């Protein structure tokens with residue numbers, strides 16, 4: 001089993017200390033890499049550079065996300081080169097979303113992630129990951145087209161695929177099957193987002209085209225104590241990871257939301273305490 005952690009750049013000093021402590025708590029799990037998002041939630045480029053620097057400084061194998069939004073090709077390339085200058089050898093290449101309204105490609109920019117991957121591959125020899133959507137990207141013309149464009153990203157030079165989180169394991173397994181059928185052989189890292197707050201997760205999921213199954217919502221009904229909510233969240237994510245492992249999917253990318261307890265709880269549940277792992281490494 002392999003796993004990685006995703007963080008986002010903080011925008012306040014309280015956020016900075018949450019990130020710092022999440023990194024400290026989670027790095028003992030020895031992830032295969034840790035990534036820092038870019039531009040998501042309106043964060044700035046400088047915040048992404050600073051957040052990425054924090055991961056590099058902790059000697060984590062660091063991946064920097066990069067998007068095509070609102071920038072011409074030269075600026076996107078300059079940003080990628082700045083990440084590489086920081087010590088990054090892994091880029092997560094994304095289209096991104098417009099901060100307001102529908103996505104419109106920059107006139108001199110990369111229109112879609114496959115164009116970005118091709119542009120990066122002109123000079124970047126490190127790892128490139130791209131995004132995939134088991135429940136289909138919300139703006140995709142169809143599931144089949146979405147898969148064709150995923151294949152285009154791989155054909156342009158992507159090394160691995162990271163999925164949007166998806167709480168329906170059958171949908172994930174069916175998607176993994178479709179990757180095989182489309183002859184997409186790159187490693188498939190399943191996005192896992194433990195549910196810290198069921199209402200917030202439902203709201204966010206509605207915006208990004210992910211669903212939260214009714215059966216999961218019902219399990220949270222009536223729970224009020226943070227410890228009970230955390231335990232259920234860990235149980236749900238660990239159950240999903242176990243089911244995925246049984247079905248041959250053994251690479252997980254945790255959306256940590258800059259919190260450590262739930263991700264650490266899931267890992268402890270599926271493979272035992274971190275301290276044992278470190279001692280046997």
Ligand code: FAD
Nearest residue numbers: 037038040065094095096112113131137139140146149164
């Ligand atoms: P694309 O692969 O370009 O696809 C976008 C849409 O266009 C899809 O509907 C697809 O079917 C269609 N399409 C793709 N290629 C073409 C083409 N050549 N011609 C016509 N249509 C095409 N957002 C951020 O802002 N910052 C982040 O750091 C970030 N990190 C993420 C990490 C992961 C693992 C995931 C799953 C998402 C992340 N996102 C991030 C969100 C992402 O930017 C959005 O989901 C965005 O809407 C799509 O990005 P993409 O790279 O998947 O786009």
